[in-house]
Amino acid sequence: MAKGNLPAVLAETLAYEGGWSDHPQDTGRATMKGITLATYRRYRPGATEADLRAISSAEVERIYRDGYWNQVRGDDLVRGVDLTVFDYGVNSGPARSIKALQQVAGVGVDGIMGPATVLAARGLPARDLIKRVNAKRLGFVQSLSTFAVFGKGWSRRIAAIEATSLSWVSTKPQLEADAKDARTTAQKQAGGAVVTGGAGAADQANHLSSLPVGVVIAVVVVVVGVLIFRVVINSQRAAALAKVAKEA
Template identity: 35%
Template sequence: MIRKKSNLPQLKIKFKPQIILAIISLILTVAIPINISYKIPALAQTEKTYEAKLFETALSFTLYFEGGFSNHPADKGGRTYKGILQTEYNSYRRRRGLPTLDVTQMSDAELMEIYQSYWDNSKSATMHPALAVVMFDTAVNFGINNSVTFLQQALGLPQTGIFDTKTKEALAEGNNRNTALQMINERIIYRYKRVQEDATQMAFFHGWLARDYSLWGYVEKLKDN
């Protein structure tokens, strides 16, 4: 799990033997097709709109990789359930005047509301289907501001983490599958930088890259509309 509120560091990549071994292991893993299928809580709409279907498509992928409980000692995010940090869930409950609970007690309704906020705040619904799925998954995995940073990198813009006018204008021209794939590429580059900066994160390296390459294959198969 990436710490969602951290700024993305700009580091030089120097490959180490551990990374080479991880890449070999990854190749053996991704050579086996992954069937992304995860049962998600029912959406509120009785008749699903196009946006609701797209949200469900994005959420299905994300929950496939975020579907369980995690509390790894090297995970800087801490206790996490279905992609939601304990600290994040505490804030969600407090904003509603409710007592905090263990994140594993989060209801399906709460989970869907939190994920809906990621969808809305990342502006994923305004994007090409492939880019919408990548933007949403990046927002959940890295945080909203960092997802905008990855988008800006993919669009060749200065990285501010703010969805400003320049970003909107560039997105209008680059709202397509190629930008989605470039975002995934930027994520992969960042994974290498992350483990070079902090060797303890090698514990997650294989899983991170498996997620990124699976996302690449997932969005390549999506229809344009």
Template identity: 40%
Template sequence: MENNFVKCLEIILEHEGGFVDHPKDPGGATNKGVTLKTYKEFLKKDVSVDDLKNIPEEHLESLYKEKFWNKLSADELPNGLDLTMFDWAVNSGFTKPAKSLQLIIGAVSDGYLGPNSIKSLNKFDGDTQGLINYICDEREEFYHNLSTFETFGKGWLRRTSETREKALEMYFEEEE
């Protein structure tokens, strides 16, 4: 939903925490949810792990908006569903959550939430609460099938549960 970006980003950053370089994380060095690879792509230049450790706040907001929020057309998503999609995209890339949503709303499942997907979403006769729950269920199933689930699964499931709870709160606030 338009104007939800900052609120959703605050929730994302709570989940992400600070710098981590876990040897079993295929994403490698990460700070505040941003991988070294993503930071390099965003700045369009080579950066070091130290640069990543010291990522400025203004880079964070711009990066998250450009690399995740906008790619999900999140300003066009209903209240709560925007957070659900944004959080999964930050944690796992935007293609899988986009395809999961497209599948349930009857859009072409290409991993790109563009105007045609938004049109399908607006025509969808299901409820937003149901979509939030469906996306969170799909996310949990996705995690269970990853080879790194044993190492990271408990945290992923907790994060998904917290996201579901906050997304539903956002949805019901809108309904009041």
């Protein structure tokens, strides 16, 4: 069990949440170190954007501990699983990350990290739990309307969080095998994209021959696009896993 692991976990999360941002398509708008102005004002009523820019390290840790770490009961989760669930919670809300964990653990899904959820999570192999929760996280962000804008960055972050989480509970050979598997999957998917976009496009067209040509072309483009993005995702995973394996 990972007691007092928040500093290590938070350091990983802040590598992606660090700095100021105010992207017009980011629903959180003004954000510093992953903390929105609305969230900051719950701890410091009346705070301005300037105050948020100057937020102290102590305030940052307090907000992440109160609002996220304690919500997912990070101190009660196995090292590695804590990072996976916490980072997902920071990005998409603790309730959503808890629900993903509950779905994988096979317990009632209510978004509340109760004793039954903790017990079930601790009873499962950490490596499997980490992989499956991160896969659910990836599936969720892919469903968002802003995925076209932020998707590549989100998937890179998820790949890195998965790799780091696994590095905390895996041997070097296990990490090397994970990287090899991801690389092999990416290569197979790349081959599938080529076939679908090349000679395979004719087969696709035959199956859709009753539809207008424009619709057929659009369908093939979408299919190829999905395959290509899967290649990108597994290439990101392979690179992240190879990095932590090298450092192990």
